Amino acid sequence: MPMKAALAAGALVVAGGLVFWLASAPGTLPAEALAGLEDGDAARGERVFWAGGCASCHAAEDAEGEARLRLGGGLRLETPFGDFVAPNISPHADGIGGWSDEAFANAMLRGVSPDGRHYYPSFPYTSYARMRPQDVVDLHAFMQTLPAVEGETDGHALGFPYAFRRGIGLWKRLNMHPGPVVALGDGDEAVARGRYLVEGPGHCGECHTPRDGFGGLDLANWLAGAAAAEGDGVVPNITPSEDGLAGWSAADIAYYLESGFTPSFDTVGGAMVAVQENMAELPAEDRQAIAAYLKAIPGRPDGHRPAP
Structure with a gap:
């Protein structure tokens, strides 16, 4: 009897783990999401860039003038959940250089990285999820015209359980409201x-x-x-x-x-x-x-x- 109970408990743990893994999986855009869009227009994308406030977090602190377009990241946001660091999003290989429109749109609209991981919501994709895909593609076109800034930023400094990135998938289910x-x-x-x-x-x-x-x-x-x-x-x-x-x-x-x-x-x-x-x-x-x-x-x- 103890053996049966142990096996049953083990089966429940495995089943619970499987449900969690499936429920927390990163969800990317459907294949047709970007179909039929115009090629990205950098002039339109500049307007989206300023509306989106990208420079506020990803340019150097107190940057002025043209320096606001150097998006090397590094700003540290200290919160009760831990420290989040804004990444390099310039068109350098250390940033988003080489990203496709699809990869960029998945980051903006789904909070999913090109390698299939959840981004933390210090990146405000819960709001960006309400953006029109054409605006996202235009924004990407504009950002490819900006200066390429070399250098990767420090990673986030988070404690348990927030360092367990997979759990963000459940958080998204509760907090992603694209309407x-x-x-x-x-x-x-x-x-x-x-x-x-x-x-x-x-x-x-x-x-x-x-x-x-x-x-x-x-x-x-x-x-x-x-x-x-x-x-x-x-x-x-x-x-x-x-x-x-x-x-x-x-x-x-x-x-x-x-x-x-x-x-x-x-x-x-x-x-x-x-x-x-x-x-x-x-x-x-x-x-x-x-x-x-x-x-x-x-x-x-x-x-x-x-x-x-």
């Missing part, structure tokens, strides 16, 4: 464009939305502000509530994204400096669309307040 976050009417083209930019390439929710204990976004409190990923600070509420942007007009928001000045003539600070500099590179209609969306979404109380 729109906010249901809005389809009549306003500017709001629709703003939703795409904010929820997709702009990945604003990655900082401005609170997270659960496993690092997943609390979408019920979308853009309501959050504890900062690093340190003891907070990221502000940017919903149109009294705790957020109720006192800002759409024109105020668009001007802030262009100039860095608030309605009270304060200036942008902290990590938002790099974001604002990226937004300033966009056409005015994109900044106006972002502003229109932020005024159209539901207002929420601050999401970084401790629960009563």
